[in-house]
Amino acid sequence: MSVISTTQNPDRLNFTIVAEFDATVDRVWQIWADPRQLERWWGPPTWPATFDTLEFVEGGKALYYMTGPDGERARGWWRITSLDAPSSLSFDDGFADDDWNPIDNVGVTKTAVTLEDVDGRTRMTTVATFVSAEQMNTLIEMGMEEGMSLAMGQIDAVLAG
Structure with a gap:
């Protein structure tokens, strides 16, 4: 599996996932840039993602949905x-209603990704x-x-294809 560690840090209100791949940084960048x-890979295997919109520029937006086993x-x-x-x-990440309007049921998460x-x-x-801490615990x-770890476990297959 590509994921080599996950660490929760309640003091800093974050968790970190580290994964490694047999691919160049430029190639791994493409799995983010190409919808x-x-x-x-974005959704876990039982909740695959579909991206309706991906504006991969600073200030851009992404709109997506994950489909569960029951539809x-x-x-x-x-x-x-x-x-x-x-x-x-x-990127800031949140939930949306059926019309893509942000909903604040658990708040926004800030995600930072570094490739090296x-x-x-x-x-x-x-x-x-x-x-x-409440938002962290809820999510x-x-x-x-677990879902992010499972999702990242699918990246090797994407890189190989």
Whole structure:
């Protein structure tokens, strides 16, 4: 599996997932920049993602939904807050209603992704930061950390294809 560590830090209100891939940084960047590749891994295997919109520029947005085993759709959105191709990106992430309007049922999560070359492989470090301990606990209990780990476990297959 590509994920090599997950760490919760309640003092800093975040969790970090570190994964490594047998691919260049430029190649791993593409799994973020291309919506067809992104949707092959963004959701966990039982909740695959479909990206309706991906404006992969600073200030751009992403609108997506994940489809559950029973056909239920959970919609989400991103606002891309920074891009430094091909080494880092940051985005705000939240839930959306059926018309893509943000809903504040658990608040916004700030996510920062860093890609770095490590001996010809790419190390991807993803840090999700929460606004409060309550939000962090709620999202962890909803399965966010496990879901992200499972989702990232699908990246090797995307890179190989």
